[in-house]
Amino acid sequence: MTTTTTAHTNIALIKYWGKKDPQLHLPYTDSLSLTLDGYSTTTTTQFLPGRQDQVQVNGHPASPAFFQRVVNFLDLVRQVNHSQKGILVQTTNQVPTAAGLASSASGFAALAGSLNRLFQMNLTPTQLSCLARRGSGSASRSIFGGFVRWQHGTGDFDSYALPIDEHPQLPLTLLSVVFNGQAKKVSSTQGMEQAVQTSPFYPQWPQIVERDLDEMLLAIQKQDIAEIGQLAESNCLAMHALNWTARPFFTYFTAETWQLINLLPIWRQRGVLVYATVDAGPNVKLITNQETLPVVRKLVQSKFPQAQLTTLYPGPGLT
Ligand SMILES: Nc1ncnc2c1ncn2[C@@H]1O[C@H](COP(=O)(O)OP(=O)(O)OP(=O)(O)O)[C@@H](O)[C@H]1O
Numbered sequence: 001m002t003t004t005t006t007a008h009t010n011i012a013l014i015k016y017w018g019k020k021d022p023q024l025h026l027p028y029t030d031s032l033s034l035t036l037d038g039y040s041t042t043t044t045t046q047f048l049p050g051r052q053d054q055v056q057v058n059g060h061p062a063s064p065a066f067f068q069r070v071v072n073f074l075d076l077v078r079q080v081n082h083s084q085k086g087i088l089v090q091t092t093n094q095v096p097t098a099a100g101l102a103s104s105a106s107g108f109a110a111l112a113g114s115l116n117r118l119f120q121m122n123l124t125p126t127q128l129s130c131l132a133r134r135g136s137g138s139a140s141r142s143i144f145g146g147f148v149r150w151q152h153g154t155g156d157f158d159s160y161a162l163p164i165d166e167h168p169q170l171p172l173t174l175l176s177v178v179f180n181g182q183a184k185k186v187s188s189t190q191g192m193e194q195a196v197q198t199s200p201f202y203p204q205w206p207q208i209v210e211r212d213l214d215e216m217l218l219a220i221q222k223q224d225i226a227e228i229g230q231l232a233e234s235n236c237l238a239m240h241a242l243n244w245t246a247r248p249f250f251t252y253f254t255a256e257t258w259q260l261i262n263l264l265p266i267w268r269q270r271g272v273l274v275y276a277t278v279d280a281g282p283n284v285k286l287i288t289n290q291e292t293l294p295v296v297r298k299l300v301q302s303k304f305p306q307a308q309l310t311t312l313y314p315g316p317g318l319t
């Protein structure tokens with residue numbers, strides 16, 4: 001039997017940055033994201049005759065680190081199902097891998113979905129969200145479409161994501177600006193661990209998230225894109241400030257990331273609706289509306305002719 005599942009990446013508008021239980025991927029805070037239609041992962045799984053696993057990414061054998069992370073996840077699923085069978089995983093990322101564009105989110109959501117079918121586990125969406133979380137925290141949110149909240153919970157069984165609005169009607173539009181599609185040097189897992197352990201500002205992070213999240217829920221309810229953008233941008237900068245204040249400090253931003261972010265207040269002063277959010281990488285996602293998108297595209301193209309631009313809209317959950 002072969003089973004195929006597709007999951008989309010999501011962009012966190014209120015970020016997840018820090019685990020109180022690194023093994024179970026239990027976060028310190030809730031987070032809130034938008035699932036995106038453009039970037040996705042499609043994963044096929046099937047049983048192999050022996051006990052050995054095989055993992056292929058975009059048609060090539062996975063690197064040792066990639067292979068090991070997937071095998072750890074397969075072990076977890078095998079344990080639950082009392083199985084020792086080897087599994088072939090073939091996965092295709094329609095998103096640069098490990099470049100801060102949430103490949104781990106779509107990757108582990110798709111893998112969880114495919115294994116759910118392979119082992120005929122019949123998991124509910126909530127249980128699938130818990131399972132995907134064990135692969136990568138942000139994957140818990142990619143089970144659902146639209147706006148999604150991951151509640152941090154108290155343990156393995158109540159730390160899962162829930163949809164807030166699966167089919168948003170507001171004309172929210174994102175422009176992904178990719179300066180560099182290469183894999184980053186510090187993974188999200190490593191980066192957040194360093195911030196939690198050493199940034200003197202980390203103790204304030206849960207309070208910042210709580211306040212931003214409440215305000216974000218209201219902004220979504222009001223369908224106020226400017227308010228959503230403003231909150232997402234300030235929450236993102238607070239997250240990155242944890243990295244700049246870690247000891248030793250580190251940053252995912254490059255000169256181009258800064259250059260673009262510094263232009264935003266100038267463009268806003270001219271009346272352009274545009275805000276930014278950045279995950280664990282140098283690339284930026286601009287938040288705007290459908291009407292303003294052509295203006296934003298032109299502005300970005302004129303300043304960064306080499307950047308790769310992709311328009312993204314709210315996307316679906318697991319299929
Ligand atoms: N299709 C996939 N199937 C399974 N695992 C995947 C897949 N794509 C990526 N991954 C895993 O996710 C890792 C990348 O996650 P990492 O968090 O470092 O970077 P990212 O892609 O920038 O994601 P994020 O923005 O969520 O941090 C890969 O090294 C691999 O272990």
Ligand SMILES: C[C@@](O)(CCOP(=O)(O)OP(=O)(O)O)CC(=O)O
Binds near residue numbers: 015
């Ligand atoms: C900046 C982020 O994108 C970090 C995502 O981190 P991951 O979910 O990739 O981390 P692990 O749980 O260690 O796999 C913010 C977010 O998506 O909320």
